Amino acid sequence: MLSPNRPPRQDVNHRQIRGPELEKMPIDELLTTLGVEAAEGLSAAEARKRLAIFGPNALTEKRVSLLRKLMRYFAGPMAYMIEAAAIVSAIIGHWGDFSIIIALLLFNAALEAWQDRKASNALAALKKGLAPEATLLREGAWRTAPASGLVPGDIVKIRLGVVVPADIRLVGGDYVSIDQAALTGESLPVAKKGGDLAYSGSIVKQGEMTGVVIATGARTFFGRTASLVEGAGAVSHAQKAMFEIGDFLMVIAVALALIMVIVRVYRDLVVVDDWGLSDALSILQFVLVLMVASIPVAMPAVFSITMALGALALSKQKAIVSKLSAIEEMAGVDVLCSDKTGTLTKNQLSVSEPILVQGQDAQDCILAAALASRAEDRDAIDMAVIDALADKHATNGYRLEKYTPFDPVTKRTEARLVAPDGKTLIVAKGAPQAIVQLASASPHVAAAVAAIVADLAAKGSRALAVARSQDGGRSFDVLGVLPMFDPPRDDSKATIAAARAKGLRVEMVTGDDTAIAKETARQLGLGDNIISAADIFPKDFDPNNLPPDVAEAVERADGFARVFPEHKYAIVKALQKRGHLVAMTGDGVNDAPALKQADCGVAVSGATDAARGAAALILTAPGLSVIDSAIDEARRIFGRIESYTLYRVALTIxxxxxxxxSTIFLDFTPLTTAMIVVLSLLDDGPIMTIAYDNTPVSRTPIRWRMPRLLGVSSVLGMFCVLESFGLLLIGVRALSHPSAQALLGISTPQQLQTMMFLQLVVGGHLLLLVTRTERWFFLPPFPAAKLFFAIVITQILAVALCWFGWLVPAIPLRLIGLVWLYCLAFMFVLGFVRRICERFADGRTTREAKSVEIVHRPLAPHPVAAPVRS
Incomplete structure (x- = not known):
């Protein structure tokens, strides 16, 4: 193959030793370009020089200082708001409130640190897939050395069980069979010969060859995958929602605070003409209290606890959640990109009924193929043939004399055996064309085999021909062709149907051939628009920025075949840019970038460590059926979070x-600072139990619709203001009328404050019952027992505080009862308001969607009018 006398050129221009052209360059030209002699290898000095230029053959990651990592957990809009609340609490001396807020801040930071650790595990797992050592040729001598020291131009040897240490072109030896499924998604090991490319991180299953290194480290196929993993990742929509909600409330709080300060300063300076330091401190304290009240400090904790309980529920269904936000993302997923091999299919070749050519019996054809197989090799094709035998002991009476394993030159296996009757047989199985050549088949037989193979290829099945000789190899009969296919899992079709019923579109993404992908899609009912990645992706494309026409083709496709890691990543990224929330399933290193980039990456059962590290949801049971349960659970959780958000925003307003x-128009402070703190504690107690609530499952994907959410909650909030301010006006009026004081049992401004405190506690929890379901609050689904009793206990505690005068001035039981009746009556008003608001918002959204559909609908040509007869 090589010219042994070609002089080495190790003074080569190192800028030439890079680029994709090295993958297809003729071997002699490649060795010249790399400046290496295949029989000698590089010199130690040249290897050191190249190591300094190209760097170590290892995956590198950006190092971030510990201090910067820690500071990152306390940065961001929501973190800043919580920190501001803590500072305000410390300034006004509310150390209990300060402690609670700091605890919440640390809790959220700990959750983020845990998520970061899980994310970094993806790159760590990828590093484990690299070969620790390599057998290389330096200065004419073979040696074993750390693989990290390999450089382009090194000559290396690979053999059975070895991990390929870098991207290499094979230059010597007969053949190797390499399992690169984790990298490319192909379901079977690939036979390689001289000149072929072997990828770093793939595993040698058979044979031994030498090769020349053409790429190391981040420039390898494996390294490019790792760089995609490091750069991948989508921001949680829950985080975005919290930022938007926090910003919304802060804007309202600042605006109200400015109005209040202006009014108070004007009143003190102009109207009363009395201004002092105590007045300024009073206004400052009040503004600070208002700002504390506006910050939903418990929101991140409520979100996290709700999703953590959902993760616990999923773990009982054999799904491990490694990224809590994935549960909320799964609720809105509308596209599911699924790997084929081992996810939609069983990942085990199955032999269908043989198509006979010159044979007379199907089982006799399978027996001949089984005799040409060797179980101890654990080859996927051999095991499939042996498993297809109806009688597992049919091969017992045969004595093997010689076995010739498969190689890519002859493309067949062959065995010489002695049958139970003493006759010598030669059996062979392999590529149909190779078996036809072995048998010197007649044109009629060759044409029949070719027709069978073409028919099977159109259906996506592999073809394995079988031949037998009973005269010592002088003549062979082509017994038949065995169709081989990786069959779909028993539950895949039902799971896909269930996902579609929930509003998801399922796309298959596989490294297998297009014909195989199309047949699998046909059997599963996925659609027939299966595209080969090479047909739509440009040669040198940017996976982060696909051309519009390519992105549109990706969106229209039912699935993709012959994909590589950058294709999978680009598919996910393109769908996200077009407004879709994407779930991606996978099990190999090649899936890791797409799993990390997806809104919800799902590592299926048996996935590699790299896939598990990149995924947000890890399935421990085979197949996708658990995803159906995950979607239901995610939508319940999202419903609970949305209910809480409606409640929290409305109550804060x-x-x-x-x-x-009340400060501006009545010159009255309705709540003391202590009351605001106690009110916050009483509100947050039951809120934590909303994670257990009985929530219906949406029939379609649900997402954060912030204009709708903030609009509905604002309207609810304003009606709550009407409720609270109306009761306050009644109380103020009662203070000036002795008969009303006697009726209500209120006589001091301090008791009026207690009444307002009780109304906000009672009204707040009744508001929660209104927001927890889209139906009327008195219709099922009813509140979960934990939520209901948490509200009951909180209300009992609030009544006790107000009746006995604990922490607040006491009020009579009669007034407590009247407040309860008032809040219950308004509960129906709020329920009606919510339903009207949501119906209006949803109707407007529907009208907008119909308008967009009409605008984009192609115009049908008008029929040509028939000529008018005169």
Whole structure:
């Protein structure tokens, strides 16, 4: 193959030793370009020089200082808001409130640190896939050395069980069979011969060859995959939602605070003409209290606890959640990109009924193929043939004399045996064309085999021909052709149907051939628009920025074949840019970048460590059936979070507006600082139990619709303001009328504050019952027992505080009862308001969607009018 006398050129221009052209260059030209002699290898000095230029053959990751990592957990809009609340609490001396807020801040930071650790595991797992050592040729001598020291131009040897240490071109030896499924997604090991490319991280299953290194480290196929993993990742929509909600509330709080300060300063300076330091401190304290009240400090904790309980529920269904936000993302997923091999299919070749050519019996054909197989090699094709035998002991009476394993030159296996009757047989199985050549088949037989193979290829089945000789090899009969196929899992079709019923579109993404992908898609009912990646992706494309026409083709496709890691990543990225939330399933190193980039990456059962490290959801049971349960659980959880958000925003608006309006128009402070702290604690107690609530499952994907959410919650909040301010006006009026004081049992401004405190506690929890379901609050699904009893206990505690005067001035039981009746009556008003608001918002959205559909609908040509007869 090589010219042994070609002089080495190790003074080569190192800039030439890079680029994709090395993958297809003729071997002699390649060795010249690399400046290496195949029989000598590189010199030690040249290897050191190249190591300094190209760097170590290892995956590198960006190092971030520990201090920067720690500071990152306390940065961001929500973190800044919580920290501001803590500072305000410390300034006004509310150390209990300060402690609670700091605890929440540390809790959220700990969760983020845990998520970061899980994310970094993906790259660590990828590093484990690299070969620790390599057998290389330096200065004419073979040696074993760390693989990290390999450089382009090194001559290396690979053999059975070895991990390929770098991207190499094979230059010597007969053949090797390499399992590169984890990298390319192909379901069977690939036979390689001289000149072929072997990828770093793939595993040698058979044979031994030498090769020349053409790429190391981050420039290898494996390294490019790792760089995609390091750069991949989508920001959680829950985080974005919290930032938007926090910003919304802060804007309202700042606006109200400015209005209140202006009014108070004007009143003190102009109207009263009395201004002092105590007045300024009073206003500052009040503004700070208002800002504390506006910050939903418990929101991240509620989100996290709700999703953590959902993760616990999924773990009982054999799904491990490694990224909590994935549960919320799964609720809105509308595209599921699924790997084929081992996910939609069983990942085990199956032999169908043989198609006979010159044979007379199907089982006799399978027996001949089984005799030409060797179980101890654990080859996938051999095991499939042996498993197809109806009688597992049919081969017992045969004595093997000689066995010739498969090689890519002859493309067949062959065995010489002595049958139970003493006759000598030669059996062979392999590529149909190779078996036809072995048998010197007649044109009629050759044409029949070719027709069978073409028919099977159109259906996506592999073809394995079988021949037998009973005269010592002088003549062979082509017994038949065995169709081989990786069959779909028994539950795949039902799972896909269930996903579609939930509003998801399922796309298959596989490294196998297009014909195989199309047949699998046909059997599963996925659609027939299966595209080979090479047909739509440009040669040198940027996976982060696909051309619009390519992105549109990706969106229209039912699936993809012959994909590589950058294709999978680009598919996910393109779908996300077109407004889709994407779930991606996979099990190999080649899936890791797409798994990490997806809104919800799902590592299926038996996945590699790299895939598990990159995924947000890890399935421990085979197949996709658990995803159906995961979607239901995710939508329940999202419903609970949305209910909480509606409640939290509406109640916060209520508290802020009541405090400011009463200060401006009534010159009365409805709540003391202590009351605000106690109110916050009483509200947050039951809120934690919303994670257990009975929530219906949406029939379609659900997402954060912030304009709708903030709009509905704002309207609810304003009606809550009407409720609270109306009761406050009644109380103020009662203070000036002795008969009303006697009726209500209220006589001091301090008791009026207690009444407002009780109304906000009672009204807040009744508001939670209104927001927890889209139906009327008195219709099923009813509150979960934990939520219901948490509300009951909290209300009992609030009544006790107000009746006995604990922490707040006491009020009579009669007034407590009247407040309860008032809040219960308003509960129906709030329920009606919510339903009207949501119906209006959903109707407007539907009208907008129909308008967009009409605008984009192609115009049908108008029929040509028939000529008018005169």
């Amino acid at each position: 209520d508290i802020m507006f009541v405090v400011v309006l």
